[in-house]
Structure formats: C-alpha cells, structure tokens
Amino acid sequence: MLITSSASKFFKRKHSISLNGNLIDLKDPVVMGIINVSPDSFYDGGKYASEDDIVKRAGEMIDEGVTIIDVGAVSTKPGASHISTKEELSRLLPAVKSIRKHFPDVPISIDTYRSWVALRIMDETGECIVNDISGGNFDEHMFDTVAKLGIPYILMHIQGTPQTMQDNPTYEDIIKDISNYFSEKVRKLTKAGVKDVIIDPGFGFGKTLEQNYDLLNRLDSFKVFQLPLLVGMSRKSMIHKLLEIDPEKSLPGTITGNTMALLGGADILRVHDVREAVESVRMFKMLKEVAI
Template sequence: MTINCKGQLIDLSSPKVMGILNVTPNSFFDGGKYKNEKEILSQVEKMLAEGATFIDIGAYSSKPNAEFVSEEEEISRIVPAINLILKHFPETILSIDTFRSEVAKTSIENGAAIINDISAGHLDDKMLEVIAKYNVPYIMMHMRGTPQTMQTLTVYDDIVKEMLFYFSERIVKVRSFGINDLIIDPGFGFAKKLDQNYEVFQKMELFNMLELPLLVGISRKSMIYKTLDTSIEEALNGTTILNTLALTKGAKILRVHDVKEAMECVTLFNKINS
C-alpha cells in the first residue's frame, strides 16, 4: 500500500505520522502559536526530527462554528508557509488542509504534495479536476455541511453504514477523474456527537473493506477531553491511547499535534507485529 508524493513512493504498510501545523489565529488547540517564520520553522524542525513523514498545513480553522475566511486570505497565509518550509527543509512532504480548489492548485504549484479535503470534494466542484490535473494523493474526509453547520447535521439511522456508503460514492466519483492515490478519514468530531464518534471508532476496522489507507485524526479532540472531564491541554495521554487503538484497527496515518508520542505508538505497534 503506497502513495506517490512528487515521485517519492511512501510505503504505508508501516503506519506513518502526519504532524499538524496550523497557520491560523483560531485553531482549536494551537491557534496563533505559529505566527512568524522562526516559530514555524522551529515547529517543523521539531516534528521532522521526531519522525513525522508528512506535515499538514492548515490556514482555515475547521473547528465547529469557525469563522469564515476568504480564499484570498487562506492563500496569503498558506503560500508563504509552504515556501518558507521548503526553502529550509526541501525534502519535506507537505499536505495542505483545504476544501478550496484554488488554494489546492496554488499550494501544489508552490511545492505541496498532498491535498487533505475535509469535504471530499463536496464544497468545491473544481477540486477533483485539480487533483486529477496535478496527480497528487487526495485525503477524503467524512463530513456533512460546512464547519459552520456540521454540528446541526448529526442525525443518522446507522452512522457507520451511512459513512461507508458516503465513501463508496466518493471513491467512484474520484476514480472517474482518473485519480489514483486516495486516503480516507472518518472525520472524528465532524458532524458527529460525542457518542457517535465512539461508535465510529469502535467499528473503524469496517472501513478497511474499502481497501484504501485510513487516516485517523483524533489529536486532543473534544471526544477525548470531554469524556475524561479534563482540558485540551491535558488530552495528550488520551490521544496516545486512542492513537494506539486506531493502529490496531488499521490506521495507516496518524494526524497529530504531538509527533514524538505518536511515533512511540507506531514503534511499539510495529514491534508487537514484527
């Protein structure tokens, strides 16, 4: 199970870690933390040294009820970050967290290797054309509505069954564009109530029937700290536990704020299964 990132084949038979870099002032955990070149480079260097295979840059917060950001503003945040990182760490495999085709296009042209779309192409009709044109790996997440409306769209008859249908439909659509490298993300916290997140997690191995790499992004999310009656800042231990369980259920990429701890999960998981 491999993906092609700018000519480099990444083997996902051993799980990989994707480090999160938010260049937004309002991300739910680290918003505003990386607002100048020194802070961005320091964090990227740290994540790469700790073992991250990918760095995922986001410039539009997708937390519930996040405020709208214009396309121009998103590009103005993300392109300088891409250029800065690739200037200092040219081998970095950059993923771009966006649902806008123009942001994706501009990011790829500036050196990004992967597009991570929370809407799986539903929020921009031109997204799949861009992915096909540039032939980059495409991460498709499950979500309903938009970041502003998703938490009002949480009624399901059978959430996992409906998610499998959602992904099956999107896979057919995306394949019709000739796109090869696909990754699916269950979208924990997106259009899902707390108990629904845990139902999806409990049955997560069912997504392996889609025969695509599975990305899990649960880092410091409310499903952890609300269950533990704690805070985002104190949610690392819970994150580590769920990341470990996600690996046992077939996760191939862990998308995290804390790379060192996630890499320890992967190392011990691989040791057990070696």
C-alpha cells in the same frame, strides 16, 4: 485482538502513495504532524504566526520522526468563522514555502477545501497532498483539479459544514452511512483520474461524542475499501469532553485514542504531538511482529 483478525488478513490495502515522483511507504503506519497557521484553531491557534516559529516546529517534527507535515490556514472547529480565499492563501502559501525551503525532502500536505488554493500552492511550491475536509462538497472543481495535478487526495467524511456540523448530527448506522459516502466519492475520484486516495472518517466532523466512539470501535470496517486510512483525533473534544479536561491536558487521552486507531487499522495518524505518536507506532509495529 484486531490486528490478528481474519478481516485484516484477508484485505490487501494499497501500501504506498506517490508524491513528487517518490513513494511514501505505508506498509507500516506513519505520523502526519499538524502545523496550523490560523489564529483561531481549537488547540494551537496563533502559535505558529512567524516563519521562524513554523520552521522551528517543522524541524522538531522531523527530528521526532514525522513522515508528512500537514499545514492548514483555516480553522474548521465547530462554529469556525469563514475566511476568504485570499486570506487563506496569504496565510498558507508563506508557510508552505518556508517549510519547502528549509526541508525540501519532507512530504507536505495542505489542509484546504479550495481547488484554487491547491493550484496556487502547487504552482509556487511543487506537489503536495491535498487534505480536503469537505470531500469535494465545498468546491465542485476539487476532484478534477487533484486529478490534473496528479497528487494524492485525502477524502474526509463530514456531515454539514464547520458552522453547522454539530447541530444534531444523525445517522441510521454510522459505519454504513460513511461507507456509502466513501463508495460514492471514491467512484467519482476514480472516474476523474485520481490515483492515490486516502480515506478519513472525520472524527469530530458532524458526530456526537457517542457516535465518535462507535466509529472508533468499528474502525476496521473500512478495510473493505483497501485504501490507506487516516485518523485524526488529536486533542479533539471527543477526548477532552469525555475526560472533563482542557485540550491542553488531553495528550494521554490522545495517545490512548491513537493506539486504538492503530489496532483498528489506521495507516496515518494526524497529530499535534509527533514524538508520542511515533512511539505508539513503534510499539504497535512490535506487537504486529510478535503476532505473526
């Protein structure tokens, strides 16, 4: 079993990140809950359009055991429409303000690839994690901005853009290619002065169905970076297309995928369904305890 492999014993990962002067403990895996405030997200678009809806869902997630809440205002599904910075901020800022107002102690991550949006959000709401699907490719100022703000950064791998990423994505070897990508980006982030980096291999972002499962099967290869690993497969097409079902029926497949990711070394599960992911983590923790 992967959790008892020699590789997992040898590599010593960073087990915490710092936000607002507090440490987020990652010694055991944690759950990041998704709140999309865009009207066209692939699964829950338009579901959280009002402050009441956002606050209610955030409260539910906290009750279910969430550690981090990730808020996004731009759909990044394949072929998603481009929106302006102004429109993104008009959606994102009120949502983050509402969550911060009602739940000041919960760590918040903002799903944005724009440094200016990150600056405005931090200026008005305080420190957040930046979750950048582009790995700095869409905004050349992002790395320096994150370093200046002194906040954690989620470095995701993507091939192309949301508009083009599923146009015949190709790899010589998916693990080798993504590892080379991470090596280059982590070097640049370190040089810029970013202290807390989380890596995300980007399931569904420029990968075919088969490539996604090859990636999942060899997920433990990324332990070599000794950095926290985030996995986001929640209700994605790699699940519902394989099972020939709608995203609304893909929760069991998501639970299975999350469990595989935990066995492969995931430290953070980014999900729509918090309670089920928290239960998966609890079972995984018990498995680790009895394996010692």
